[in-house]
Amino acid sequence: MSFNCNKTNYPLKDWIKRSLVFSICIVSILAIDVMYKDQSVFWWNILVAFLCFFGIIVFNLVLHIQFKVKDPIKSPVYVKVLSFLSTLGICALTICVTSRLGVMTIEERRILDSSTFGFLLLLFVRAAILNFIVQLWLYFVMNDYFRNQLELERSKLDKLNERAINQMLRQQVQPHFLFNALSSLKSLIKKDSTMAESYLLQLSDYLRASFTTSEDGLATVKQELQLCEDYLNMQKIRFNDAISYTIHVSESVLQDNLPIFSLQPLVDNALKHNQYTVEHPLRIEVLHQDGWIIVRNNVCPRKTSHEDNNNYGLNNLKERFSYYLKESVLIHDHGTSFEVHVKIIKL
Structure with missing residues (x-):
């Protein structure tokens, strides 16, 4: 490459x-x-x-x-x-x-x-x-x-990767995340022990993947999708029908590469910046099209949000991608839907 x-x-x-x-x-x-x-x-x-x-x-x-x-x-x-x-x-x-x-x-x-x-x-x-x-x-x-x-x-990329990984770990291991995860687990243990066991396994896999690093800052598409799916499954258990998601990615690209932690933050942004209920659920799609992975969600902005809205995460992702490929992150805001396209890296 x-x-x-x-x-x-x-x-x-x-x-x-x-x-x-x-x-x-x-x-x-x-x-x-x-x-x-x-x-x-x-x-x-x-x-x-x-x-x-x-x-x-x-x-x-x-x-x-x-x-x-x-x-x-x-x-x-x-x-x-x-x-x-x-x-x-x-x-x-x-x-x-x-x-x-x-x-x-x-x-x-x-x-x-x-x-x-x-x-x-x-x-x-x-x-x-x-x-x-x-x-x-x-x-x-x-x-x-x-x-x-x-x-x-290279120095800039190393710093960006380190900052991105540290930021991701802080987001995923921060107290309120663990508190919500453990609270959901506690409720499931009382209601459905089988589901609780599945939730615990997903949480374990998710945390393990969160601490995984690579020398070149890349992960396979399969690894990124698995991390993303584990996260969505936990959120699905927590919010039930207020969230729905689909993942359609061809097996032919599963062994190709993406920068580590490139898909999960996009899903996390959709959850952070939108409100969702059973009547008006948040729909998230992850699909593959012409060498790109697309993360799409319907838009229903929160009225009040204390989250960071300055697109820092998206800008960080663009900078990390720019080391490997030109024009590798595309953002499309259609008003009722929001899409982020990330280019698959073929070694």
Whole structure:
């Protein structure tokens, strides 16, 4: 599976500033070699060489950004060809400028006057060398940036996963949840011992799954559905006919993946933000459609709610998904119904 970066920002200004310093360093090395040869054209040659080299770097930066290239070494062939042709063109323009200004070096003038082929060969060799140096520089500056970005994204994901898991555990093991669960269990023991045993097993499985973690932050669709169903079953026992739910997910996707704790919070949100009675029950659907898991519920907002309504949970889920896939969480509020679509991750 390839990981996509959802926000590709190319810091062109920063790269140009660093390239400017690099160009000055390269031209300074050239200056040391020629400064004692011909003082009359020394500064012109240095200026033209600097503009040529810096121009090649800037043009290549823009070229790679235009084609969304992150690694110049692994860039497509057509980008490499365009890069070389642009370098060749800038080198040819540089020679024309130095010739018009009358500051061309003696060696260049001799080659130009003696043989057109030799001049073209010199032009191609110079362009190839400069292009090679520039590609190495771009690889260094761009690879360094995107490597740091990847590390930041991984660090951010780790924090998000840790925060999401901790938040989920707090929600599920918080006192009022356990109090309600144990109260329901106590009532069931008196009324129906068989149902009480089933409820206890579901509660045990649910709590065990709540404390389960994975190194990559992923769980199978089957695990997520099981956690979701255990939670719904407990709520169903508690609220009876005030809640109904259906789960229709193809077996073909059960071994695919979702970020851990991605479905249960969606069901929990439906319970938190809606009121439901036997006359007006809350209907929750979990289904699979075209590579997406859809969690849908009818809407009957609570008149007064002390719950967090700032979509923090949904935004958190979007950020966690964004590390694996682009556009992986879609929210649709139809007024009478509310849907959240989460993209299935195929490894």
